[in-house]
Amino acid sequence: MGDLKSALPVVLDLTGRLVVAVGGGPVSARRVRSFLDEGAVVRVVAPWLCEDLRDLAHAGRVEWLERDYAGPGDLDGAWFAHTATGESSVDREVAADAESLRVWCVDATDSTGTTASVTARADVTTPDGRVTVSAYAAGDPGLSVTVRDGVERALVSGALDLRRTRPRTGPSSTGDGWVALVGGGPGTDGLLTARGHELLASADVVVVDRLAPRAVVDRLPASVRVIDVGKTPGHHPVPQSGINGILVEEAQRGHGVVRLKGGDPFVLGRGGEERDACEAHGIPVEVVPGVTSAVSVPAAAGIPVTHRGVARGFTVVTGHEDIPVLPTGGDHTLVLLMAVNGLRWTTTLLRKNGRSADCPVAIVERGFAPDQRVTVGTLETIADLAVGRAVESPAVVVVGDVVRLGPDWRAAH
Ligand SMILES: C[S@@+](CC[C@H](N)C(=O)[O-])C[C@H]1O[C@@H](n2cnc3c(N)ncnc32)[C@H](O)[C@@H]1O
Incomplete structure (x- = not known):
């Protein structure tokens, strides 16, 4: 042998x-x-x-x-x-x-x-094709696995820059440009999907939102053009039509474009409009779902949006026009996005429409960030508490009995 x-x-x-x-x-x-x-x-x-x-x-x-x-x-x-x-x-x-x-x-x-x-093997799908990574260390399978995992991670994280392996396509209205609407999750890189990382590793242009995972963007090679269209509440540097225009224009130049968005592109994220705009120009679009803040940010504060015996369903909303038609029981969770500025009016409307004054409410600011902060109260008290603590966007507001299951409610009661 x-x-x-x-x-x-x-x-x-x-x-x-x-x-x-x-x-x-x-x-x-x-x-x-x-x-x-x-x-x-x-x-x-x-x-x-x-x-x-x-x-x-x-x-x-x-x-x-x-x-x-x-x-x-x-x-x-x-x-x-x-x-x-x-x-x-x-x-x-x-x-x-x-x-x-x-x-x-x-x-x-x-x-x-x-x-x-x-050999220790991994199959990685990249926008440029499937790559089989295979590692072999004589008599040491552990070492093979570690090396295999390292190369796989480098590929999916984008640390191994695949852009060098193919020629860049030049400006052309019939070029092979593409757009990927990538859900970046609630801002922490660990919650960006593997597919999201793969596409970032192949993009020429990344069009990024304020709440997208910034650390991932910071690690991109200098050759990748980053266009920041970040919106802050009340201040929209690039209007939606402008963002659509950038995506179309860059793809028409033959570029691979990742539109990196916060959370999930299709949850209060206008991803559908961006997809339609691209498709109207014949540009291939891939939509990569993301971890939505509507569920993950409450989870970061230890609040499940449903829980057996407490709440069987939840509704995600923004905007006051929806409130009169929402279920009113504490056993139906309401998750409010972009709700900080209108909080007093929202809580008043919820009470007027049948939610009880003592219905628990939590505001989770900057979910997953090191300075994440949770404020708990009731429909009656939360607006004043928010003013007192100078609560700011981004924040997710959770209304319903599930708030009692989180550690902050328990600590306060
Ligand atoms: C324009 S919406 C986009 C929602 C996104 N498509 C999603 O699925 O999470 C932006 C709102 O999401 C919420 N949000 C997103 N990331 C957050 C985070 N890390 N912490 C708290 N709220 C967040 C805030 O309510 C913010 O105003």
């Missing part, structure tokens, strides 16, 4: 080719699944099978020889073999038979003697 320290990494096309797996335990099961994923025909030799393999055998997805390994005949026709019986003498026998038949064989119990090894 060879020493795999100077192994040659290769990619095998297993489609339609026979792979023999000896052993019926979980290690075998994991590998058999990956052989099947690659289109291999799989024969399993084992006197018993773990549940996963048993399901595959019952579904007819693998051929099962229900007995102990019986010699080289079991490897007949195989292109590749894998042995993980838990008995090193059996694994050695399988490996030796495979060697004499010139069949590559992974011996899962002998990392130094095996003639083939499965």
Whole structure:
């Protein structure tokens, strides 16, 4: 058997080719699944099978020889073999038979003697195509996994800049520009989705909001043009029509454009309008959902928007015109966005329309930021409390009995 320290990494096309797996335990099961994923025909030799393999055998997805390994005949026709019986003498026998038949064989119990090894692998989808990351460290699977994870993270986080691997497209009205409306979550980079990171790693232009995760934007390479259209309450530096125009214009120049928005693009975020504007010009648009502040910011303050026996539903609103038609019970949670400035009028309207004065209310300012702050009160008291504590936007206001479940209410009562 060879020493795999100077192994040659290769990619095998297993489609339609026979792979023999000896052993019926979980290690075998994991590998058999990956052989099947690659289109291999799989024969399993084992006197018993773990549940996963048993399901595959019952579904007819693998051929099962229900007995102990019986010699080289079991490897007949195989292109590749894998042995993980838990008995090193059996694994050695399988490996030796495979060697004499010139069949590559992974011996899962002998990392130094095996003639083939499965590498630590990750498949990453990038806007430029799928990349398989594969890492191998002889005799040290932990190291392989760590390296694989590191490269995968670098790819999805954008630290590995994919823009260098393809030529930039030049200005052209028929160029291959695209727009992605990416939900950035409530402002902390950990809550930006993997798909969001992937698209950022391929964008030429990033059009960013005030509440989008800024740390992610700060890490972008200098070659990426960042256009800040950030809105603050009462101050809109770039009107919506202007933002739509930027997206269309940049994509028409052949640029990949990420529109990085706070929360989810389709929750009180005008993402639908931006998508329509792009599509009206024939520009391909991908919408990447984000973690909405409507649910995550209350969660950051320990408040679930629904809870068995307390609240079965919730409504997300902004604007006073909706209030008369909302359910009035404390068991229906109201989540109010962009509600700080009109808070006194909102609470008055809610009471006029049937919510009780002692209905609990929480205001969560700057959710997930180091200086996140929670103010709790009731419909009767919250407006004065907010003035007293100089509550500011951005904040999410939660109205309903679920507020009692958060630590701030408990601490105050
Ligand atoms: C224009 S809306 C956009 C909502 C966004 N599309 C979403 O799904 O979260 C902006 C409002 O979201 C809320 N908001 C967003 N991020 C927040 C955060 N980190 N902390 C508190 N409120 C936040 C505030 O009510 C803010 O005024």
